Amino acid sequence: MSKVEYVRAKIDPKLKAEAIETLESMGLTVSDAIRMLMIQIVEQKAMPFCVKSTQYRHAARTRAAIEELECGKGKKFDSISDLMADLQDGKDD
Incomplete structure (x- = not known):
């Protein structure tokens, strides 16, 4: 098994629960989603989606x-x- 690093993040509990439920419906874990995001960031040298905020x-x-x-x-x-x-x-x- 290769060495792994852990990532910690502060997340609103309701958001976390909803994200876990959605990911589980796709057969994914939070770790899978974070890993996929980081792979795309490295490959694209950018966020893999347009970041917009109403704030x-x-x-x-x-x-x-x-x-x-x-x-x-x-x-x-x-x-x-x-x-x-x-x-x-x-x-x-």
């Missing part, structure tokens, strides 16, 4: 910009002058 405290425009960047979109600039010119153009919107 963002950012303005709608900032949230949209963050989502755009996370999806690989966004603007690139060759210089600060080009960036500043684009920002100035954006003020007229």
Whole structure:
């Protein structure tokens, strides 16, 4: 048997119970789910799903910009002058 590490996490008891029930219905354990998540993180070098939260405290425009960047979109600039010119153009919107 290979050496293993243990992972501890603080989880709301109700959430834990619901997750265990759901995982068991799929024939999985919590350990299986965590292992699968970590394998995907390593393989993709990112979270294997889009992380969104209704608790963002950012303005709608900032949230949209963050989502755009996370999806690989966004603007690139060759210089600060080009960036500043684009920002100035954006003020007229």
